[in-house]
Amino acid sequence: YGSMHRNTFINSPALLNESLQLKSRPDLFFAGQISGVEGYVESAAMGLLAGIFAAAMIAGKQAPPPPRSTAIGALLHHAVCSAPGNFQPMNVNFGLFEPLPGRVKKRQRGEAYARRAIEAIQKWRDGVQEKKDPSAKASEE
Numbered sequence: 001y002g003s004m005h006r007n008t009f010i011n012s013p014a015l016l017n018e019s020l021q022l023k024s025r026p027d028l029f030f031a032g033q034i035s036g037v038e039g040y041v042e043s044a045a046m047g048l049l050a051g052i053f054a055a056a057m058i059a060g061k062q063a064p065p066p067p068r069s070t071a072i073g074a075l076l077h078h079a080v081c082s083a084p085g086n087f088q089p090m091n092v093n094f095g096l097f098e099p100l101p102g103r104v105k106k107r108q109r110g111e112a113y114a115r116r117a118i119e120a121i122q123k124w125r126d127g128v129q130e131k132k133d134p135s136a137k138a139s140e141e
Contacts (some may be wrong), residue, residue: 007089010050011038013035014084018065019044019053029054036079038089045092046073046079052128062126067120069113 012035015022020035022028031050032043056063066073076095094113104112
């Protein structure tokens with residue numbers, strides 16, 4: 001007791017698309033641990049993505065997946081694009097990220113990954129966010 005635990009998860013690469021939708025039923029989204037991730041933060045991240053993807057679908061739009069150079073994008077890619085034959089959930093780690101360009105000293109890698117991820121997630125967020133109506137902003141002021 002306490003030293004081992006068993007997680008319930010689906011074979012996400014075989015069953016889900018990049019929007020966390022069941023391939024056979026696109027109206028069904030999977031989130032959290034069952035979607036093939038390990039950890040509390042990772043499970044919450046998949047819930048956030050599933051919510052973004054579902055909201056986009058309801059609005060008749062399609063939200064792109066976050067870039068693989070970000071933690072959430074790298075984790076999503078692992079969950080839905082890994083080899084389905086031996087798929088296992090994973091915590092987020094730099095090994096899932098797209099490699100950094102060129103050679104970066106080991107002590108500087110974490111910062112380089114973080115800097116690149118911040119830029120990429122901001123661009124992704126700006127592309128996903130709906131642009132507010134300028135008249136709505138004026139009425140708020």
